[in-house]
Amino acid sequence: MPIEYEMREGALVWIKNPITGVISYVVDVRGKSFAFTLGGREELQPDAPPPEPKALHNAIRVCPFCPGNEHLAPPELMRVTPSEFPRWRGGQQLEGASWVIRVFNNLFPRIPESLTGGRNESYIVIEDPRHFSESPRSINDLMCTGALGEEHFHQLLLTDIRLMQRVLENPTVHSVVIRKNQGRESGASQPHPHQQVIGSPQPLPAIEAEARAERANPGLWQELIDIVDRAGLVIERHGSVVSYASPIGAFPRSYDVIMPEFRNGLTELPAEALREFSRAIFRLVRILGPLPLDYEIHQGAGLPLHAHINGRLYPYSNVAGTLNLPSQLVHNVAALRKALARN
Numbered sequence: 001m002p003i004e005y006e007m008r009e010g011a012l013v014w015i016k017n018p019i020t021g022v023i024s025y026v027v028d029v030r031g032k033s034f035a036f037t038l039g040g041r042e043e044l045q046p047d048a049p050p051p052e053p054k055a056l057h058n059a060i061r062v063c064p065f066c067p068g069n070e071h072l073a074p075p076e077l078m079r080v081t082p083s084e085f086p087r088w089r090g091g092q093q094l095e096g097a098s099w100v101i102r103v104f105n106n107l108f109p110r111i112p113e114s115l116t117g118g119r120n121e122s123y124i125v126i127e128d129p130r131h132f133s134e135s136p137r138s139i140n141d142l143m144c145t146g147a148l149g150e151e152h153f154h155q156l157l158l159t160d161i162r163l164m165q166r167v168l169e170n171p172t173v174h175s176v177v178i179r180k181n182q183g184r185e186s187g188a189s190q191p192h193p194h195q196q197v198i199g200s201p202q203p204l205p206a207i208e209a210e211a212r213a214e215r216a217n218p219g220l221w222q223e224l225i226d227i228v229d230r231a232g233l234v235i236e237r238h239g240s241v242v243s244y245a246s247p248i249g250a251f252p253r254s255y256d257v258i259m260p261e262f263r264n265g266l267t268e269l270p271a272e273a274l275r276e277f278s279r280a281i282f283r284l285v286r287i288l289g290p291l292p293l294d295y296e297i298h299q300g301a302g303l304p305l306h307a308h309i310n311g312r313l314y315p316y317s318n319v320a321g322t323l324n325l326p327s328q329l330v331h332n333v334a335a336l337r338k339a340l341a342r343n
């Protein structure tokens, strides 16, 4: 069945998510106040007084993901050292660092290890040893993925791929997802920048639902790309990668990065295509900067390789299976394209 939606005078009015059935309505929220929702974020106020150095020091002292506290985390499985990544930007800020990226098991497996052959297949990938941004304005002014730089993000995905190769050696694992939460509004349980990699004994439900929707509509992804293109929501096209503001995302500010022709896992992706994919994700994450966000990389089950990126600053407004998309979205996408072109 084709995707159900309606356009009037070139503008999207509503669209039904073919995977979840949620209907997004485009509405004008310009008069709506978000003061309550966005209150209490002193790190976003440029005039806030600088935080006590002691408070920053204490946060680092108790963080199990900070350098010096390696003993507070499960045993290390992999690391990327500064000599393996000489272009690492943190080198000047954190002299004498012994690692840039570090991998260990998640203390709390997402899927019980009894279901993956007795091996815990949930992992934490620490993205950088730096806990805080370069000159923090509050205790919540944390290092964020968008500040790492494009090459660093590529190194991060290369580490994920090395880790995936290890995970896929476990014959009970059939599906692997990469997940990131940034900021407490997105449900991150640790302030220090990190990713999760999770191996699952069966296709993960989100991916299975997408595969099911594609069986019902084999042209699904191309059709979606055509709709977002006509609605003015495509952000960038580079080589075999397309990114767009998704009108059928989980949140009002959701973006997809997709390789419509590549229907395999990250471990199969040729080096040049990986660079394009990684770059397209990073460019969106950089624009979102320190704002709360999540992303998930979906692969396998014959689906085109893709990532969902959700801006989480605005409240989750799914009400009884409906979502409101701000009517300024098209203008926001145009501004985003301009900002990206400048970089």
Ligand SMILES: [Zn+2]
Binding pocket: 060, 063, 064, 065, 066, 130, 131, 192
């Ligand atoms: Zn830390």
Ligand SMILES: [Zn+2]
Binding pocket: 206, 207, 210, 298, 306, 308
């Ligand atoms: Zn997906």
